[in-house]
Amino acid sequence: MQLNFYKVIPTIPRPLLHLLPLALLMLILFSLPAYPFQNKLLLTSDTIYPAPCYLTFFKEEKEILTIAEVMKIPTENFKPIPDCSPNFGIDEKGYWFRLEIRNENPEIKEWWAEIDLNTLDKINFFLVDSSGHSIEKFAGNLFPVTMKDTRHRNPLFRMKLEHGKEYTLFIRAASTTFVGFPLMILPLSRLHEKDLTYQMFFGIFYGIIFIMIIYNLILYFYIKDRSFIYYVLYMVGMTVNFLCINGYFTLLPIPFSEYFNYHVFNLDVCFITFSACLFTKAFLNTRLNSPIAHKILNVLQFLCLFLMVCEFIFPKQYLVPITNLVTLLTIFIATGISIHIWKKGYTPAGYYLLAFSTLFIAVIAIILTNFGLMPLNWLTLNGMQIASALESVLLSFALGYRINVLKKSKEDFQEKLITQLQVNEKIKDEVNRNLENMVQQRTSALEATNKILSDQKRIIQQKNTDITDSINYAHHIQKAILPETDVLEKYFAESFIYYQPKAIVSGDFYWFSQLNVNGQNRFIISVGDCTGHGVPGALMSMIGNTLLNEIIVTNKVVNPSQILMELNNSIKKILKQEITFTSAKDGMDISVCSFSMDRASLKTTFMSLSGEGRERNKEQFLEMPDNLIRLEFAGAYHPLLHFRNGQATILLPDRTAIGGFTSENYSFKNQELDINKGDTIYLFSDGYGDQFGFDKNHSTKKPKKFTKKRFRNLLTTIHSYPLKEQKEILMQTFDEWKQEEEQLDDVLVIGLRV
Structure with a gap:
């Protein structure tokens, strides 16, 4: 049976159905930086300076280097970042970044270096002036808040740059996830504007997510459909994931918040994949529509649980690529299952496919970025939030549509059931009439049979009484x-x-x-x-x-x-x-x-003995007591x-x-x-x-x-x-x-x- 996708979702315009899943992917692929490499960053105006095109990098091969050892490395050994895209994929080695900078603005002496990425484990910041004097600062998920220069969701360093003087920034970055370095230099006023813009964006995003969670919770308690609670679990996992990515967990006033932020990210990715499998099974009704797909999703769930346990046993650098691959595999399998079930005629699968397609593209982009196969820019960093907000709205409509489908199916079933009951009632009346005739005929036969059985019972009872009386008499004889x-x-x-x-x-x-x-x-x-x-x-x-x-x-x-x-x-x-x-x-x-x-x-017995035997037992006989x-x-x-x-x-x-x-x-x-x-x-x-x-x-x-x-x-x-x-x-x-x-x-x- 061939289905028309546009008839399944009639409320969305057909061109949008073509463009919506591909829009995010197109923006990601074509938003590549176009700046040429320059040797020195000149701070001339009150603006934001993206630094990747000014950076050079050096990779540690064997052991961790000190700032003194790095400063002795020749400048030509530091290489420019390819295509100004500071994305090095999953690599546990440390990277040193070098940036030559000069303040040409006499009005601004306080500048800020911000890394717009919160997945780096350790960041060592060194500001070296022309005399060779250096100032060290710290950031990253594994450094406590007390060691950081500024309490901020992103790694942030304050720099005091004198007008006309040249400085060199040395920054060491290391991570067990992926190493990205979207560094920017900006004054305090631009930092506030940028934070305000992001807070508005995140406020809208988390507001949508919160509303969708409450909405689906209400539907669950009203309808008692497990797919709603599974979707709530999925959204909670996504929210925790975004809080980790956006660095908000590091701002929590709890002990060891940096340790929590370090470990919870990969653990939460496994939980999201696990809850997505639960939701997919419930929403698509895979147990009925595709038993093989149901078993495959069960295997993926078990694999996610296994990785969650391994998070507390094995080093993180080994688990991160495995977790990304399992998530990517789950995306492709879930997409294939939804297409298969939709083609079989289960219309809610079309909504599922539409809602998850945007998110799937964003997840694929994030995973490719983690492996260093896509550029690191604003869209790859924030595309997941945009896609997730859109997906939560579409999927909430999908759940509503599924309710209507189930309601209509229930009404159709009830109508068929009423019709069948009416037919059954007619059949029952006819059967009852036939049964009454048969009962009347068999009642007469049973009465005759009962009379015969009654007579036989009476005969058997009489015989049993006679036998019992005979046995009782035999008992008296035996006694x-x-x-x-x-x-x-x-x-x-x-x-x-x-x-x-x-x-x-x-x-x-x-x-x-x-x-x-x-x-x-x-x-x-x-x-x-x-x-x-x-x-x-x-x-x-x-x-x-x-x-x-x-x-x-x-x-x-x-x-x-x-x-x-x-x-x-x-x-x-x-x-x-x-x-x-x-x-x-x-x-x-x-x-x-x-x-x-x-x-x-006994004497008679004794006398019957032979002479020798009598003599031998004589003394014994005479000693026998009278009562023996x-x-x-x-x-x-x-x-x-x-x-x-x-x-x-x-x-x-x-x-x-x-x-x-x-x-x-x-x-x-x-x-x-x-x-x-x-x-x-x-x-x-x-x-x-x-x-x-x-x-x-x-x-x-x-x-x-x-x-x-x-x-x-x-x-x-x-x-x-x-x-x-x-x-x-x-x-x-x-x-x-x-x-x-x-x-x-x-x-x-x-x-x-x-």
Whole structure:
């Protein structure tokens, strides 16, 4: 789509659009000095004398020279300034300037030497009379105000010149930016007139800038468009830049104002470029109109921030040319982006291009001047202020035009939106009518479906009730099969059984019985943990309970290892595990403990020994106390924990289960232990230690296992307590650990105290 630039900006005459961007450049290029070089400046009248055409210069190559060394340099070594343009570009070397002068005006004896440039760092001024006597004065950004001859925005030196006498001026100038030397000699009256003219010019300029800043601030708070605040930042940066160039920062009544003026200039150039990138992105809406350009401007912003940081790290003479190049690059890129977006049909880009074109030309001229590629004159020194004032006015109109464009776009969008809403309303009415018909049809179908679902729900609820009732009845059966706990009180001083199934029925079970076999009074107790829990585990527990009755009560098997071997063979036979592996994992973990409850039974054991063994153990048997009980133990994955006088003993089980992959006629290890009165014994399944939960402090976000180690430590801590109190502690600890977590397995713990 081709756009007509003049239709975009209809309020500006077409010839002006051609001439406005080029006018400043033409004035700069053709305002070259046309004065021939002369050897001596004669002060004859009350006027301003531009001195560049009378100056000769000498460049320091290696070390800084003194005035005495410079005065010894032959006159022919001082060269005239080319084209009377005292611009030497960016050069950190020092330059010596020589000017021969004679006062031919008898009425004026006080003359002033002014350098109309405020970017020089150090200026040493020497006035040498015909006798060789010299007077030294100082100026420049790095000299404090107290060392300067006169408090003025420009380097200014007062000279008392006698009528008819000849003098020689030696001036050394050095700078880390660019070295320019627009020297002029003038009387006090002309100095006042010149300052008055400049103050009027600067007053108008800074007034325009101030009004534009306030105007755009008001627009920002009213419209809330970020482009206005970015433009305000840009204008503030430009204002600071001009205050540096015009030397007003050196006049501030603050400590180290000369240091501030020295460093703030290059820093402010980076800030101006940074804020110009921000404004360009917001004004041209590059994120939407040109994403690639948006990214390029982001890179330039980052580069500007990096240079601002480097200002406090690296020497200034290296940063000044880089900063100028980055600014020049930003100008060309921003111009190209505005042209590209304008051609795409975004009309505010035309105003942006017009407003910035004059400023861009002035900036280019300043940068070329800094590199010594353009002459140093009034227009190159002040063209930036003129272009900036013009640019601020044009850009404020551009922002206003952008507001109108956005407002019109908003109105067009609202109109389209209203039209679309009306169409949508008609579509909605038609859809609603169709939906009503569909709803009526589907309502009938849903009512029929709901009736079917209701009947099915009722059937499922009834079946669920029947199943639950069956399981509850199974619970009563399982509870009836388990032995009465009162039996334990007849044989042990204290006891407890902590039994907490995961479901209604349990896969954990306990079995105990007292019987007399061959005159031996035995009490056998067992804790079993069948495969699974709930109904499958309960079925296995009933099988285990039945088999233990058969093996121990009926068949009178009282040796724990023999009991486990018989139980293993019976389980494998009942579940047909010797034939098929379909049920290979079904079985149980179990511990069996047999107590010899009187000394007579121990005597029977003693008498069964051989002659040599009986003789060896005779003395030990006779020394046995009457209350001594012999304990025999065998286990399949379930250990026994024994405490006596605070010392713990663990009888470890065989690491194999009953049934499953355990071979037929597997021989379990039988272990014996003497039990004294007051000893405490614990049998338990693995449900307590395997429970997941949290400690009291909730130190972890994820639940963790209670662990067998923590369970054994808990028993070690409480083993001396009364057993009823131990049961309460175990129950409370389990509930506090589990909290809201689901119980993972059946829990069974039996404690006995002899």
